[in-house]
Amino acid sequence: MTIDYTIFLISAAVAVFGATMMIMQRNPVASVLYLIVSLVAQAVVYVQLGAIFMGAILIVVYAGAILVLFLFVIMLLNLRANPELSAGMPTLSWFTRTAVPVLLIVELYFVIDRVMLPSAPTGMLGEVEDNFGAVHDVAIKMFTDYLYPMQLTGVLLLVAVVGAVVIARRETAEPRKTAVNPGDKAEKPSNTVAG
C-alpha cells in the first residue's frame, strides 16, 4: 500500500463513480459535471502512468474545450431536468434491450482476454522508460506508425463538422421573422417618441 497505489485507487474510484453518476443524472448539466470529475480522475491516472502529456491533453481538450461546448449547448437550449422526458420517451424494443448488454459483455470478455494487464500496479512510474508518453514519443508515433489513421480521423471529424453545419443550417434556413435591417421597419407606425 504505497501512496501511489492509494492515489490510484482513489482516482479510479472517482473516475468510475463520476462515469456512473454521469449516466444516472437526469439533469444534463449535472451529467456534464460528473463527466468532468471522471475526466480529471482519469487524467490523474494517466499522470500516474507517466503519460503526463496524455493527462494534460485530456484536460485541455476534453475538460477544457469539449465539455465547455456541451455546457454551452445545454445552456443555450436550456435543457433542464425534465420529468416528462422519460415518460414521453418511446420504449426500446426487447431486442435492443437485450442485445446491447449482451454485445457489451461479449466485447468485454474479448478485451480482458486479449489484453495483458501488468502484474501489479505498484511502482508504475519506475517501470516505464523516461520518455514514455512524453510529447516527443507521442508525436513520433503519431506521425510515423499512426499517420494515416490519424489523418483519416481528422477527415472524419471534418465530415462530421460539415454534417453538423448542414443540419444546423437547415433548421435556420427559413426567413427571419423579425426585421433586422433598419430599412425594414415598415408598416409599424412610429408613434413612440424618444425621450
Added chain:
Amino acid sequence: MATDAKTDTAAPARPATVTLTIDGQEVTVPKGTTVLEAALGMGIQIPTFCWHPKLKSVGACRMCYVEIEKMPKLAVSCATEAVDGMVVHTDSDLVKRGRKAIIEFILANHPLDCPTCDKGGECDLQNLTYRHGIDDSRFDFMKMRFTEGAERTTFDDVRIGPEIVLNRNRCILCYKCVRANKEAFGEYDLGAFERGNITEINAAPGREVENPFSGNLVQICPVGALTNSDWRYKIRVWLTKQARSICPFTGSGANTLLWKEDHQQKIFRCTARRNDDIDDGWIADVTRYGYQYVMAEDRLQTPLVKKDGKQVKASWDEALALVAKRLREVDDNKGNVCIGGLIAPHLDNKSLYAFNKFMRVTIGANNVDHRLDYPMLPTDGNSAFSILASRPFTIADIDTSDVIVSFASDMLKEHPNEYLRMRKASFFRQAKIYTIDPYAVKNSDIASLDVVYTPGADEAVINALCLAAAEDQMVDAARIKGLKEKLSHKSAADAAKAAGVDLDEIKVIARALANGKKITFMAGELLARSSFREAAAAALANLNRLFDIDSRGQMARLARFSNSRGAEKLGLSPFPAPAVKKELEAAFGSWPASDALTADKMLVQMNKEAINAAIVIGANPIMLYPDREFAREALEKLDFLVVCDSFETATTSLADVVLPLASFAEYTGDYINMEGRTQTAEAAIKPRFQSKPAYEIVSLIAQALEKPLFKSDVDCGTEMAKILAADHVLPWPSGYLEVAGEPVATSEEYPIPLFVGDDPHHSGHLTEKANSLLNFRGEAYAEMSAELAASLDVRNGDSVRVESPVGKVIVPVRISDWIDTPVVFIPRNFSSTPVTSLLMRKERVNRVKITKVAD
C-alpha cells in the same frame, strides 16, 4: 385767548366765516381757522411735524410751508389764520423747494439710524424725506450728538421715565411732547432745555416722566426720539396688523388699536385710535400698557380641578362634567336659590347676557350681579343710587360745559379720559371746574374751587349746596318749595359745618350751578364705594331737582368699568330697570321666583350657608371686595365654587374648578361705555392656551347641564338686540327725597380716614400682570399729605404700618402733591398688599391708625 374760536362752532349767529382759495378751490371756513386746518378740511395734504389737532399751533418745524399770494415769503400754514380773499398754493415749486430745504435742514442734525430706530416704517420724517427730501446732504460737519456715560460706555438713549426712552439726537424739536404734556395732561415733568444747537428735550431736573398719560408722548412723537419699552425693539411696524379694540379698563371705552402679528399670535402694542367723541386721541397708560396682561406668561393654561385639596390640570371635558355634576348635586340637595352668580363688568355684552340667561333660566335663580366691589348695595331697584347710575351722560359735552363739577370722584384714577376732558375745557375754554371731594385730588390744580369735606359727610355737603341755593334764592321759589322739610340739616351753615366745609365756597358753587349755561355734574367712585351712598344719592337727586341740571346739562354717576353700563342695560343686576325686565321676561319665557340678591347680599347668604354654590366669572371678589375677610369666609363656606379667570388669583385658589378665561383681545365683543355707546373690540389674536371667552364657557356649562342656552348665535343676537333697545334709564323721583344726615363718627384710636381705590396706572386685578404698568407702580403705597407724613416722622419711601380694627398692612409712604388733609389712600391693585383686609363693609368711613415702622 378767551374767545378761542377753534372749538367754538356752537354760535352760528355771528357771521364769523372767511372765504379763501386754496389750490384754486374756494372754501369757506369759520373765522379763526388756520390755513392748514382749512386745507386739511378740503382733503389737501400738507406735511407737518409739530402740528397736532388737539394742541395749539407753535410753528416750530416750518414743514407746513405754503405759498400765499401777496405775501413776501413762504408762510407757515399752521400758524397763519385764514382771512378773506387769501389765495394759497400748497403745491407750487416754491413750496416744494421750501419743504425740501426744511427736510435738509432737519436732517442736518438728525442721525440716519433708521435701521435701529423703532420709528422706522411709521416715521413722519422718514416718510416726508422720501416724499420731499433729498438723497444726499450738503452738510459735511459732524452731526450734533448727545451722549451720556463715560467714554467706553457711551450711549445715546436715556431713560427719562419708567417706560419712556429718549434719544435726543433724533429729536427735531417740534415740542409736540412738551406741549401735549402741558396743554392736554397738565403735567410739567418734560421740558426743553438749553438754547441753540444744544437745545434738548428732557425730563425736568430730578423728575421722571411718569404721568399717567406719558405713553401719548411716544405716540405723537413724529420721529423716533421718544420710544417706550413696551414696543421698543420688539418688532417692525410693517410686520404688524392692527385690530380695532377698546380700552377694557375704563368706563369710557377709549378707542385703541392693538398691533398684532398673526404668525406669532402676539400683541405688540396698543395705541390710541382717535375718537373725538370719547378720547380725543389720548389714552391713559393703563389703557396703553394694560393689554400686556393678555400676553403674560402666567396665564391660566388649562382648566384646574381640585382633587384631594389640590388644584390639578384637567381637560375641558373633565372640568365641565365635574361642574355639571356638582351643580346638579347642589341643586338637588338644597334647591334653586342656593346658587349664586357673579360676573365682572369688563366682559362683553354677549358674555353678560349669556350669563344672565344661564343664571335666570338654566339655574333658575335671581342671584346675579356684576357690582361686586361695592358693599351694602341697595336692595331696591328704585333706589336713588340706581337712578343716578342709570342717567345718560355724554363725554363730549364736558368740553362745551362751562360749569363742571366732580363730586366724590378721584377723576384721574377712575376716569382718566373724562379727567382730560375737564382739563381741555379748562385750558381751551376756561370753563369753571369745581371739585367736591373728601380729599384733594389731582385736578384741584385747575379747579376754580376745590372743596374738601369731611370724609363720610357726603350727603351733608350736597345738602349744604341745596340749602345755600334755597336760602339765597338762587333758583325759582317754586323749586325750593318742599325741600327744606325733607332735609335733616336745618340750614346751610348747619350742613356746611357737618360737612366741615366753608359755607362761602359752597355758595360760590351753588351760584355757579344756578347760573351756569351748561353744566356737567359727575359723581364718582368715592360715592359709590361708600357704604351709605344711598343718602348721598338722594341728596344728589334733590340737587338735580333744585337746580334743574338735566335741562342745562347732565348729571350722572359715571360707570366705572368698560361694560358696567352694558351690564345694567342687559339686566344683569337683581333689579333690572322695568323696561329691561319686561324684555328679559319675554326672552326667557319665565322669571325666577326667588329673592333677588345683590352681590353683596349673596356674600352674606354664603356666609350664612344659604347659598352653597357659586359661579364667578372674571371677577376677583377676595381682592376687590371692601372686606377681604368677609368675602373669603363667604367663598370658603361654599360647597362648590367655579371661577373663570385669566390668572390664578386669591379667588381661584378657593375654587373647586378653575376655568381659563379669554381676555378682551382674544375674541370679538361689544362693550357699552358710560354714554351707552356700543363699541366693538375686535379679536387681535386667538385665545391663548386653552382659554375660552366667557359666553362660550357659560354655554358649555349649560350644555353640560343639558339645558342649552341658545339654538344659535343668531338667536343670542336677536334676543340681545331687543333687550338693548329697551330704555333702562330710570326717571328721577317725582318729589324731594328725605335725606337723613348722620353725624360722622370719629375715633380716637383710629383717627385717619382710609380710601382704597385704583392707582392711576392700574385698574382692577388684571393690570398687575402688565409689566410696563408695574414699572410705574409695582407695589402698594400709602399716599398722604406732607403734613401727615411730617407728623408721623416719615419721608417718601419709608414703610408705615397701617392698622384698622380688623387688619393691618405695611406699605411705603408716598407723599402726595395735592392731598392736604389727614387722609390716606392705598391702591388695591396689588395682590402682595391685601389692602381690602383693612376694610369693614358696614363702616361708613374706614379709619386706620398709622405708625412708622422702625428700620
Added chain:
Amino acid sequence: MLEMILISSAKVIAVILAVLTGCAYATYMERKVVAYMQHRIGPSYAGPYGLLQPLADAVKLAFKEDIVPDGVERITYAIAPIASFVPAMLIFAVVPFSSDFTFFGYDIPGVISDLNIGVLYVLAMTSLGIYGIVLAGWSSPSKYSLMGGIRSSAQMISYEISYGLSIVGILIIGNSLSLTDIVSQQASESWLFFGNWYIVKQPLGFLLYLVCAIAETNRAPFDLPEAESELVGGYHTEYSSMRFSMFFIAEYAYMIGVATVGTTLFLGGWNGPFLPPIVWFVIKVFMFMFFYIWLRATFPRFRYDQLMQFGWKVLFPLALLNTMGTAAWVVLFG
C-alpha cells in the same frame, strides 16, 4: 525529505500570499490608473493615497451578508466560486519566478514545481477556470447570469484555440514544454539583454498571446461575460459577500497568472541584468498588468458578433499562420 516538504510548503504559502496581495493591489492599481487616465483621482480616502483601499474593500466584502437567492441550484451555486478560484491559484505552481537561489544553505529552485509539460498545465488550468463562470451563470436563477455564462463559454472555446496556438511557436523553437527550460533559453549574457527573448523571435505570437490572454481572462475589451451595461454583473450578479470576492480574486489571479506566464514565455521571465531576478520578474509582470489596465481604459467593449468574428476569422488564421511559419522556419533554417 522533510526539509524538501517544508521548503516546498513555504514556497507555496509565499506564492499564494504574494498572489493574493497582488490581486488586492491589482484592484487598487486598476482603479487608480483608470482614474488618472479618465482625469480623476481614484481611491484616496483609506490610508495615504488610498493605499489601504483594498483592505477596506476586503473587510467590507467579508462582513457583507451572504445572500443566497431563491431558486438557485444550491450545490452548483456553492461550487462555482471555488471552481473559479482554485485553478487560478494552481497556475502559479509551474511559473518560475526567480532563478534558483540559496537560502540558509539550501538550494531552492525558483519554481514550485518544474513540470516538463508546464505549458500544457497552464493551458489546462486556464481552461478549467471557465467552469466556475459557466456554473455560476447557470446555477443563478437570473437571466443576466445565464447570459454571462453562455457568453463566457462561447468566448472561451473560441479563444482557447488561438491561445494555445500562439504558444506553439515558442514550443517549436524551444523544443520544450517546461517553463523553466523556456526561461533559461531566453537568457543572454550580451549587452543586448533582451535579444534572446521570444518576443523578438515571435512578435506575432506575442501579440496573439496578449489578445487571447485578455479574452481568456474576460477582461476589457473582451469582458462580455460581465458587461455591466448589459448584464448588470454578468455571471456574478447573484453573488455577494465572500462568494463574490472569490470570483473577484479569481479574475485578478487569472490576470496575474497569464501575465506571469506571458512574462515567462515571451519576456524572458526573470532574466535581466543588474537587478535580482525576482525584481525583474515583478517589473515585467507589473508592466504586463499595466498594459491590461491601459487597454481597458483605451478600448471600448466588443460587440458579441465582433468578438466571434475576431476570434475565428482573425486570430485563429493568424495563429495557424504563425505556427506554420515558425515550423517552416525551423525546418528550413533551424
Added chain:
Amino acid sequence: MKDILKAIGNVFIKMPQGFLVTLKYFFKKPVTLDYPRKKKPMVPRYRGKHYLERYDDGTERCVCCGLCAAACPADAIYMEPEETEKGERKAKVYEINLLRCIFCGFCEEACPEEAIFLGQEYEFSADARNKFLWTKQDMLVPHPRKDNPFKRILRRVRKVYGTPEATR
C-alpha cells in the same frame, strides 16, 4: 487585400495612437477634486450660505432692522430684536430658513449695516428639516477671527470693492 492592409495599418498606427491618448491623460493633472477634503473655490460673487459680520471689536453688526426680511422674496428670514444693556438694538433671534431661501442676495443688498453677506459655503445638506433653520449663532462669524493678518488685509480690500469672501 486592401482590407488586410488597412487592418494592419490600424493595428500598427491607429491603435498605438489610441494608447498614446490615454497615456497622455494618465500624466495630466486630474480635473476632479479630492472633494470632501478639498473644496472648489467658488467665484468671488458666488451666493452661498449667509453669514453675519461683526465689527472689528467683536460686536455684531446686525441691528435687526428687518430690512432683509422685508426684502426677502421668499420670506425666509425671521428675526426678533432685543435691547442690549447699553440700550442698543440687537438681534435676539435671527433665523434663515435655508429651505425657503433662494439665494437671491437681496438681503445682502438691503442690509444698511453691511451685516449679512452671502458667503462661499455651498455645503449645507442635512438629514432633518429643522436643521435647515439657521440661527444667529450658526451664521455669526467667530470672534476673534481665526485667520492671519494677510487674510484680514485681503478682506478689507475686498470689502472696499464690495466682494464678499468666504469666512467659514
